[in-house]
Amino acid sequence: xxxxxxxxxxxxxxxxxxxxxxxxxxxxxxxxxxxxxxxxxxxxxxxxxxxxxxxxxxxxxxxxxxxxxxxxxxxxxxxxxxxxxxxxxxxxxxxxxxxxxxxxxxxxxxxxxxxxxxxxxxxxxxxxxxxxxxxxxxxxxxxxxxxxxxxxxxxxxxxxxxxxxxxxxxxxxxxxxxxxxxxxxxxxxxxxxxxxxxxxxxxxxxxxxxxxxxxxxxxxxxxxxxxxxxxxxxxxxxxxxxxxxxxxxxxxxxxxx
Amino acid sequence: xxxxxxxxxxxxxxxxxxxxxxxxxxxxxxxxxxxxxxxxxxxxxxxxxxxxxxxxxxxxxxxxxxxxxxxxxxxxxxxxxxxxxxxxxxxxxxxxxxxxxxxxxxxxxxxxxxxxxxxxxxxxxxxxxxxxxxxxxxxxxxxxxxxxxxxxxxxxxxxxxxxxxxxxxxxxxxxxxxxxxxxxxxxxxxxxxxxxxxxxxxxxxxxxxxxxxxxxxxxxxxxxxxxxxxxxxxxxxxxxxxxxxxxxxxxxxxxxxxxxxxxxxxxxxxxxxxxxxxxxxxxxxxxxxxxxxxxxxxxxxxxxxxxxxxxxxxxxxxxxxxxxxxxxxxxxxxxxxxxxxxxxxxxxxxxxxxxxxxxxxxxxxxxxxxxxxxxxxxxxxxxxxxxxxxxxxxxxxxxxxxxxxxxxxxxxxxxxxxxxxxxxxxxxxxxxxxxxxxxxxxxxxxxxxxxxxxxxxxxxxxxxxxxxxxxxxxxxxxxxxxxxxxxxxxxxxxxxxxxxxxxxxxxxxxxxxxxxxxxxxxxxxxxxxxxxxxxxxxxxxxxxxxxxxxxxxxxxxxxxxxxxxxxxxxxxxxxxxxxxxxxxxxxxxxxxxx
Numbered sequence: 083x084x085x086x087x088x089x090x091x092x093x094x095x096x097x098x099x100x101x102x103x104x105x106x107x108x109x110x111x112x113x114x115x116x117x118x119x120x121x122x123x124x125x126x127x128x129x130x131x132x133x134x135x136x137x138x139x140x141x142x143x144x145x146x147x148x149x150x151x152x153x154x155x156x157x158x159x160x161x162x163x164x165x166x167x168x169x170x171x172x173x174x175x176x177x178x179x180x181x182x183x184x185x186x187x188x189x190x191x192x193x194x195x196x197x198x199x200x201x202x203x204x205x206x207x208x209x210x211x212x213x214x215x216x217x218x219x220x221x222x223x224x225x226x227x228x229x230x231x232x233x234x235x236x237x238x239x240x241x242x243x244x245x246x247x248x249x250x251x252x253x254x255x256x257x258x259x260x261x262x263x264x265x266x267x268x269x270x271x272x273x274x275x276x277x278x279x280x281x282x283x284x285x286x287x288x289x290x291x292x293x294x295x296x297x298x299x300x301x302x303x304x305x306x307x308x309x310x311x312x313x314x315x316x317x318x319x320x321x322x323x324x325x326x327x328x329x330x331x332x333x334x335x336x337x338x339x
Numbered sequence: 340x341x342x343x344x345x346x347x348x349x350x351x352x353x354x355x356x357x358x359x360x361x362x363x364x365x366x367x368x369x370x371x372x373x374x375x376x377x378x379x380x381x382x383x384x385x386x387x388x389x390x391x392x393x394x395x396x397x398x399x400x401x402x403x404x405x406x407x408x409x410x411x412x413x414x415x416x417x418x419x420x421x422x423x424x425x426x427x428x429x430x431x432x433x434x435x436x437x438x439x440x441x442x443x444x445x446x447x448x449x450x451x452x453x454x455x456x457x458x459x460x461x462x463x464x465x466x467x468x469x470x471x472x473x474x475x476x477x478x479x480x481x482x483x484x485x486x487x488x489x490x491x492x493x494x495x496x497x498x499x500x501x502x503x504x505x506x507x508x509x510x511x512x513x514x515x516x517x518x519x520x521x522x523x524x525x526x527x528x529x530x531x532x533x534x535x536x537x538x539x540x541x542x543x544x545x546x547x548x549x550x551x552x553x554x555x556x557x558x559x560x561x562x563x564x565x566x567x568x569x570x571x572x573x574x575x576x577x578x579x580x581x582x583x584x585x586x587x588x589x590x591x592x593x594x595x596x597x598x599x600x601x602x603x604x605x606x607x608x609x610x611x612x613x614x615x616x617x618x619x620x621x622x623x624x625x626x627x628x629x630x631x632x633x634x635x636x637x638x639x640x641x642x643x644x645x646x647x648x649x650x651x652x653x654x655x656x657x658x659x660x661x662x663x664x665x666x667x668x669x670x671x672x673x674x675x676x677x678x679x680x681x682x683x684x685x686x687x688x689x690x691x692x693x694x695x696x697x698x699x700x701x702x703x704x705x706x707x708x709x710x711x712x713x714x715x716x717x718x719x720x721x722x723x724x725x726x727x728x729x730x731x732x733x734x735x736x737x738x739x740x741x742x743x744x745x746x747x748x749x750x751x752x753x754x755x756x757x758x759x760x761x762x763x764x765x766x767x768x769x770x771x772x773x774x775x776x777x778x779x780x781x782x783x784x785x786x787x788x789x790x791x792x793x794x795x796x797x798x799x800x801x802x803x804x805x806x807x808x809x810x811x812x813x814x815x816x817x818x819x820x821x822x823x824x825x826x827x828x829x830x831x832x833x834x835x836x837x838x839x840x841x842x843x844x845x846x847x848x849x850x851x852x853x854x855x856x857x858x859x860x861x862x863x864x865x866x867x868x869x870x871x872x873x874x875x876x877x878x879x880x881x882x883x884x885x886x887x888x889x890x891x892x893x894x895x896x897x898x899x900x901x902x903x904x905x906x907x908x909x910x911x912x913x914x915x916x917x918x919x920x921x922x923x924x925x926x927x928x929x930x931x932x933x
Contacts (some may be wrong), residue, residue, distance in 0.1 A: 110928075149371065156375060267379045270414025270427055273372050 083135030084190070084233030085126045088183060088197035088209065089154060091147040092116040101305055115150045118198025121258035124265040125228060126196050127158040133230060135193070136160045140186065142179045144168035148281065155276035156268030162281040167296075170286045175298040176204075177206065182296055185289045187217060194257040199224050207257070214255035222248055224259040259288075348670045350692040351761055353843060354804055354836060355772045363844065364666020366658060367852055369436070376433055379413060380440035384828040388444045389477060395447055395568035396732075398560055400527045400876075403450050403570065404484065411481025416455055419463055425476030431669040434504040435610045435662070442614030445736040446568030453524040453569070454478070456607050457600050461533045461545060464690075465588040465596050465683045471549060474531060486529035488520035488548075488574045489597055492579070494573025496749045499543055503536040503576060514538065514546065516554070520574040526557045527570030533600075534574070534581075535885055542591035546581050554579035562692040565735030588683055595683075599690040602697040604744040606668070609700030612708040612740055616654050619708075619733040621930035623715040626722075626730075628929060637718070638926045645716050647925045648870060648918025650707075652845075654931055655867035659708040659844035664696045667721040695757050698750040699837045705740035705747060712737040751833040752826060755811060755883050758836075759822070773812030776805055788909070792858055792865055793850055796872040800843045802906045803879050807835045809906075810886045813899065817890045828889055831882045838875040845871050864933050866921040873912040882909045 093099070094112035100106060115123070126137040138161045139154040141147045151162035165182055167174065187195070197210035207223070214221035226245070227238035228254070237248045240259045268276070286293065315331075317324040332339050348362055369377070387406060388395075394402050410416055418434040421424020441448035459478045462470055462485075477483040494500040503518025516536050523532070532548045532555075539570040548555060558573035587820070588596050624647065627638035637643050671689050672680075679685040712734040716723035723730050741747045762769035788798035811832050818825055850869040880903070887899045924932055 095568075110932075152371060153375060221628050268375055268414055269412070270376055270379070270418065270429070270433075272414075273375045274378070274427065274429075276375075277372060 083130065083133045084193045085130060085137045086187065086190075086192060086195045087119065087122045087126045087137060087139045087154070087159065088195065088213065089119045089139050089150060090116040090198070090201045090203075091125065091143055092201055092203045099307065100305060104305060106271045106305060113146070113150065115153055116198050116206040116296065117201075117262070118200060118202070118258055120198075120265040121199050121260065121262045122196040123154045123157055123159060124263045125258060126194075127266075128159075128263065129194065129228070129230060129306045130160075138163060140183065141165070142167060142174075142182050145283070151281055152276050155279045155281070156273040158272060159279075164281065164283045165289070165316065166283050166285055169322060170293055171296060173298050173302075174296070175300045176206050176208040176212060177299040178296045180216060182286070182289065182291065183209070183213050184216035185291055186284070187213070192217070193217075193254075195219075195253075196232075197255065197257045199257045199259045210255055210257040210316050215220045217253075217255075219253045219255060220250050221255040223251065223257045224258050225256045226261045228256060228262070241315055241318070330336055344349070347674060348667060349767065350667075351695040351758060351767055353851040354758075354839060355748045355767065355769060356805055357801075358847065359731065360847045360854065362667070363434070363663045363847045363851070365848040365851050366662050367754075367848070367855070369432070373432060373436055375435045376429075377440050377749065380415060380437050383413060383415065384441060384444050384447075388447050392444060392447065392568055398527075398567070398570070403447060403568070404528050406447065407450065407454060408481040410451065415451070416459075416481050417479035419455060419460060420475050420479040421463070424463075424471050424479065426479040431665050431672060432506055432662075435607070435665040438607050438610045439614035439617075442611040444568070445615075445616040445732055446566035448523055448611060448614075449566050449569040452607060452611060453487060454481075454485050454529075457487035457527065457604050458529070458531070458533065460603060461487070461587060461596050461769065462547065462688045464599070464930065465545070466547075469584065474547065478531070483523060484528060485531045486523050486574075487524040488523045488526075488532045488534045489521075490521050491519060492521050496746060497901070498535075499594060501535055501537060501543070503534070504540050505536040505538045505546065506583070507538070507583070508580070511583070514586070515581055516546065516548070516575050516576040516581055517776050519558075521681040522561065522571055523557075523574045524569055524571055524885050526572035526574055526582065527560060532574060533596075534576070535597060536576075538590055543593040543597075544590050545587040545593040545596045547583055547587050548579060550575075552579055552581060561608060565605040565658060565732070567735075577761060579852060593848070595687050599687045599895070601744060602694050605701035605750070606661070606664050606693075608740060608744050609657070609697075609704035610665065612704035613654070613658050613661050615737065615740075616650075616657070616704075616708045616711040617931050619712045619715045619737075620650060620654065622729050622733070623711075623718050623869055624925055625929050626673040626728075626932075627718050628926060630720075630722075641919060643700065643718060644919050644922035644926075645915065646718060647922040648866075648914075648920075649874075650711050650714055651931050652867040652874075652918075653707045654842040655848075655864070655933065656845040656871045657704045659848040660841050661700050661704055662698050663844045663847070664693060665797055667693050669698065677901045695754055695836075696840070698753045698757075699743070699833075699840050701744055702747045702750050702833075703837050703841055704804075705737075708737050708740055733852040747873065748830070751830045751837075754833040754836055755814075755829045756823070758811070759815065762838050768810075769811075770815075773808050773815075776808050777812065780805075780809065780899075783902060783905045785905050785908040792853060793846060795912070796842070796846045796868055797850075799872050799876045800839065800846055800910065803835070803839045803842060805878060806879055806903065806906055807832065809841055809899070809902065810835060810883050810890075813887065813890045825889075828886055831886045835879050835882050835886075838879050842872045842875045843881055866917050867933070870917045870921065871916050872915050876907070 087100045091113050094114050097111050130137050137159040139151055139159045140163045142165045144166055193213055200207040211221050221239050222239055224240045225237050226240050229236045233251045235250050235254055317327055351577055415437055417426035418429040421428040440452050452809055462463045462474050478485055489498055491501050505514040505516045508513055530550050535544045538544050554577045556575045561571040627643055628636050630637050715730045716734050719730050722728050761767045788794040814828050846867045848862040852864050883903055891899055
């Protein structure tokens with residue numbers, strides 16, 4: 083079984099976001115594997131352990147992402163590929179990323195691709211489905227269970243709290259929802275072994291892609307922080323007085339009526 | 340091999356030599372693997388241990404056992420155990436980092452530390468081949484858990500005064516051990532104990548004792564002030580039958596094991612204290628950012644900033660000292676040949692080499708930790724006194740650190756004591772240097788350090804070393820062999836030496852960082868160094884003055900005080916302003932940040 087995991091390096095969930103000169107300030111920030119992609123890595127390792135084969139983790143980004151790839155290798159993935167676009171692509175979007183990944187995968191023997199449901203930074207949830215579309219294979223998003231029997235696959239997916247059961251066949255792309263599994267910690271032996279596992283770095287050239295081929299389809303107009311939430315106001319007194327005050331506040335303060 | 344050991348920095352030599360930045364290890368040099376292992380430890384503690392720490396605090400130690408085994412599966416118990424015995428055989432920096440990250444879990448980290456450190460290391464370092472084969476693979480995975488039994492009701496600091504005895508049985512197959520070992524960490528569940536007893540009442544010897552041996556039992560769980568999530572009981576030995584092959588090391592030379600394991604315990608305690616202090620500091624800064632009084636976060640008050648600046652610069656000096664020491668061990672241990680690494684005497688020599696640094700770290704780090712948790716409670720105000728707040732536990736957990744692994748008093752006394760011994764043995768040319776300094780003091784002219792970054796701090800370190808040597812030299816001259824009785828003077832000297840080590844460690848770390856990352860990126864480190872060296876130097880001046888007045892009089896005293904004035908003359912740093920500045924980055928990062 084040839085399993086590929088699409089992985090993104092993102093801000094640590096505990097980082098505070100600040101904006102300087104219209105861009106998100108990355109100085110001194112901690113980065114992690116996108117938590118949903120961590121489920122994907124774990125799932126891939128478990129499937130490999132049960133069915134045999136190989137897990138390759140793949141990311142598009144710059145050399146800083148090597149650290150997250152190494153972490154996935156320490157968890158148990160076999161190989162890692164970094165497609166470094168730092169020098170070639172100034173502005174990228176989901177199209178860019180999906181196009182590059184699909185181009186890399188198109189001549190590979192792919193049985194299963196697992197991605198995160200969304201990345202916690204831009205949260206578009208698009209890269210997985212786009213890659214499947216470009217490769218012309220089926221995809222199922224937000225899965226919480228995956229069973230493989232030969233070429234047949236049964237999947238449980240989370241539909242806004244409800245469950246949907248789907249059956250399909252390999253090759254397939256799925257995106258991982260929370261609850262799929264409990265990602266392992268990289269163990270110390272795993273960490274030491276990861277040092278010696280292959281981590282290949284490619285550039286657009288190696289995929290015979292030009293900058294124009296992957297040019298973003300969208301433009302970012304502005305980045306801003308959400309407005310600070312004000313503390314709520316608690317009305318007190320007789321219920322009649324409260325209603326009166328509420329109506330007056332809706333008139334004068336909120337100005338909605 | 341002997342040749343390569345020559346290039347290793349000698350224990351205690353920092354006091355009389357100029358140490359270069361490239362000779363010290365700094366936390367900025369952690370490898371990617373180090374950081375990943377630290378992260379695994381941090382996540383394990385945060386996700387697995389802290390959520391059930393209350394159960395451990397309530398003495399439900401079946402969870403400790405479960406967690407330790409889980410730690411074993413992750414490899415967190417095997418770093419110091421060589422690969423051929425089922426461990427990972429990683430460097431000392433790795434095991435130090437694990438200890439640092441474990442520390443947030445208070446008592447549980449003590450359970451972990453007792454198992455991997457004082458429990459397992461005696462067998463790793465001093466066990467024979469059969470003992471290593473038999474025990475280490477099980478200890479490395481956590482299948483069996485270890486404890487260390489030295490203290491007795493009647494012998495604490497005076498470890499060799501132990502009353503537990505061992506007698507060979509008539510068949511010559513077993514030693515029968517009788518006595519009580521008190522306050523034994525992990526005693527509630529440990530399978531293997533390293534126990535010290537005197538064969539025939541006089542030959543102090545270490546034994547590997549299994550819980551299942553006949554005659555071995557434990558007392559009731561102790562009710563402690565802090566680290567309640569660790570098990571502490573008495574180990575009771577009543578004709579405990581220990582096979583002769585379980586004698587650890589040489590008969591009658593148990594003290595070699597005991598003292599060297601204590602040394603390791605001390606520097607490990609220093610690392611743990613750094614971790615505990617960082618965690619308590621972080622909790623406190625977060626609280627101060629959230630808590631509003633007089634319509635502003637209490638972190639915005641200058642007095643809070645003063646506390647942050649003070650604590651963080653002490654923490655920086657402690658962290659720098661502790662990892663510098665870990666680096667010394669790593670360097671020296673990695674230069675042992677295979678044959679030497681199998682030889683208990685060589686290993687003991689390597690550990691004993693840095694006995695001074697181990698004691699300094701133990702004292703300095705435990706006092707930094709106590710300072711941080713104390714101010715942590717203070718900044719939390721009344722809430723800090725409430726058990727719902729983590730800082731309350733951190734405060735109670737901290738206190739033992741100044742007591743165990745040798746009280747801070749004992750460890751302070753060991754510093755000048757070990758120096759004098761090293762000098763008499765010819766390991767350090769201390770007397771020659773002190774002699775030379777006395778001549779130099781007569782002609783001493785105050786210097787003007789340059790304006791560049793760290794120039795003043797380096798000057799202060801240089802002069803602090805001279806002050807230490809001057810005070811120690813005078814004391815030796817005055818009291819000779821009677822010096823041992825002058826404990827107040829000895830402790831003053833130890834404190835001066837301690838501050839010298841901490842100042843120099845901070846300065847060298849910052850120097851190294853500036854050389855690599857530039858001044859702009861090393862601003863916070865520079866601020867901590869400026870604040871700490873200034874405050875440490877002020878204390879040195881005070882300790883030196885008190886010492887000079889105690890050991891000399893008349894014209895000599897006048898001369899010495901005048902020399903001290905020359906050595907301490909400088910333009911001091913404005914620490915109030917520097918602390919305010921340092922606090923800004925701390926408040927923003929909501930933790931200790933460098």
